[in-house]
Amino acid sequence: MSNGLNEDGLKMWEKNRLRVQLNSYKGLLGILPALLFMLFFFIGGSFHALCLSIGSSHQISLLGEEDLLWAYKELMNPSFFQSVAVSVGIAAAVAVLSGIIGLLTAIFLATKSARWKWLHIIFQLPIGIPHLLAAYLLIQVFMQSGWYSRIAYYFGWIDKLEEFPVLVHDEWGIGVLLAYMWKEVPFIVLLIYPFILKLISDWRDQARALGSTFSQTVRWVIIPILLPMWVGGMWVVFAFTLGAYEIPALIASTSFRSIPVEAFHEYSQFGLERQPIAIAMNVVLAVISLLVGSLLIYMQMDWYKRGRRVW
Amino acid sequence: MVKKPLEITLIGILTLFILLPFIPLVIWSFTKHWPWPLLMPENWTIESWTYLFSISGRAFEGILNSFIVAAIALLGNIVLGIPAARALAQNEFIGKNIVFSILLAPLFIPYTISIIGMHDFALRLDFLNDYVSTAIAHILVTLPYFVATIWFQYRLMGKKLNEAASILGANEWKIFLWIEFPLLVPSFLLGSFLVLVVSYSQYLPTWIMSGGTLLTLPLVIFPYANSGNSSIVSAYSLLFFAPILLLLIIYFLLLRINNRKNTNESR
Amino acid sequence: MHLDQVTIKIHQDSIINSLSLSIHPGEIFVLMGPSGSGKTTLLKGIAGLLSLTSGRISWENGIGTTGLVFQEPRLFPHLTVLENIAFGLRVQGVATKERRLQAGNFLKSLQLENLGNRYPHQLSGGQQQRVSLGRALILNPDLLLLDEPFASLDTSLREDLISWLYQLQRRLGFSILWVTHYIDEALSIADRIGIIFEGKLQQIGNPSEIFQQPDSEKIAHFLSLPNRFSKQQWQNWFQRDLPLPQTLNRGWIDSNHLQIIDEESQLPSNGIKEGLYSIISGFIMKVKPNREGYTLTIQSNSETLEVSTIGWSKVPALQESIKIKIMFEHIYWYSE
Known part of the structure; x- marks a missing residue:
């Protein structure tokens, strides 16, 4: 039983x-x-x-034998390398600059009271606006006949349209940089603001009890703890900027050879024949982002291996 | 103390940098002719707005197409994203980091190449219509945002409530419907908002997947933006903001209703 | 350190109400009070984390320094033990090499010699709290502020850390303002104890004064003193007017001072002069064993009393009728 x-x-x-x-x-x-x-x-x-x-077998070289890697071979030229440098350079600049400005802004917002709520709403506006329109908005104000140059004229800072600096379709990609910043600074703020808020409430009293000023607390406590999150956010911005088409297509000058623009040009203008070239260009972009990412992940693993735990 | 004015100035510049470009946009949409160096145009007209809604303006078509694609993409995100976020937040298993990185990969690696590949797939499966295949591309782009948002909320929730409900005899579905979903609502709304907005602004994925034939709003606008017809582009841009603004209002309204319900219940 | 009429308001609510207090050099002052009475606010006010609405803080030697340790260790997760301890030195601008040396030496007195290169998550709770204390102590504060520092640790570890900190304090000679809700903790280390209610210090005294002679029923209740009754009730038991000043209208007696007496020995022995006493009868409601014997809850008419017995041999039975002898001289009188 x-x-x-x-x-x-x-x-x-x-x-x-x-x-x-x-x-x-x-x-x-x-x-x-x-x-x-x-x-x-x-x-x-x-x-x-x-x-x-x-494997695009329809592309057969003059000698009659298949050349499988022809697209990649065609990319092996100085002008493409220059494009790579330009694209990576602008993406890195956008990522680092918007990372730093976004961080400072988020810290600023986190230390302000509810009376500054309206500033949050302003900083969130660009999130909802597509890159295509962001580019257009900035062209509208920054070009030589744009609104800012009119304001400059109104205040008597310039007399002629030509005196306003060339910021759109310029050689150095300043317009591209500005347009990306307009979109990505708010993105970084949105991403890290809640974490900064929590970190400040967690650590400010403790650090102050040990005599530290707010700026020391930010530099020695908050930023180091936030680091993985912050760098991750910059990587997202970097990867996005590296592959995005709209902003350079609209703002960059034709001499500013951004890879996404060239790739899409090849892809949409010259039919299937040139498709492998477009793909190959994008492969290069993906590989670069993967390499940068792997480096970051390796650094973080190394950091953890030495015993640090942050989150 | 010396630092304060500098701080305020920098934030002020940043605020103006973000805010000011909207002003000439509104002005341009109501004028055809606005020569340099006038701060304000002399003649006002609504021609651009009437053109927008004419047959050749294609505004309605653009909005409708954008809406259909975004709706399908959101549906796909919900079906794929919620179970995945839940499983990732509540379970520990070998290879979890790898699975998670694969789900978030489109955030960290430019995705144009895979969309070109997907387009070639779609060509072979030509029974897929443009809406569906474009929406799939949009899901690829938006899923990381959605999964990350929902995952974060699940993590905050923890597993304790589930265990309590499970001990009281609730099955998986009941746990989800009665316990998890009500707590998930705020992040569900935020995630959905992000998905809709991101889907709504895609240019390249839409172009590639439909071969440039599915005219969502960005595809309608792009040629104008490139041509430099300021008045029409400005009107289009403002039209573009309307649904986003509407979504934002809906999002905050739903969030408020949800918050009110919760506080009432807790009383 | 002297607090003079200190008031702290948060969002218009007065958390601390014109509180005055002096802490002598080398003293351990324990602050006790129910939650929400303003203990943490006072500590933060003294540490300078909250600004005083009015009143002032002065020090014997001009400007005093404080160290503050919270209930949770709050170690910086990205810094090693050594770097955590050296954090305050870094703030003061001490050079890297010098502060590593100082922090390294300090580890010894924290009994953490080999853990300098560990990260906080690799330490036990007790070790973490020691680092947290060390991080404050390396700055040689004149006054160490402790906010229930060991409350989240288990009993034996807590006792170890208390005696360790006590010895360290006696050796280094700083003073401590120690907030706790553990009565045993207060009794074992306090030079003086202060009881705070609603932002006001109700009573200050050495431990025996506080525990034996509470100033008010509120304090007696907070310290959960047993057998507290009104003068009226005592007079009912003694069946006479008790010769006491008007103001002392309540009295308590420790459960050890209540004597259970056998039926036979109940008769007063006429020969020896005994003090005033009373005998009341009741029955046993509850029996709780303790280290010395048993603590009995006795019901007598409508009142309940707590009585301690010594010795394990005789186990009291529930519902058993007993008689209790109360000596008048053992009752401590206080005011309502």
């Missing part, structure tokens, strides 16, 4: 355990659709495109 009860109990226990295990697997199943989606479309798509760029 008691034995039977025990067995029943055991069965019950076994059943419960099984249910719990099953539930935990069922929970894990939830990842599958999204994971398969990403594997199939993102990784599969990239891989498929890569194959398209390599």
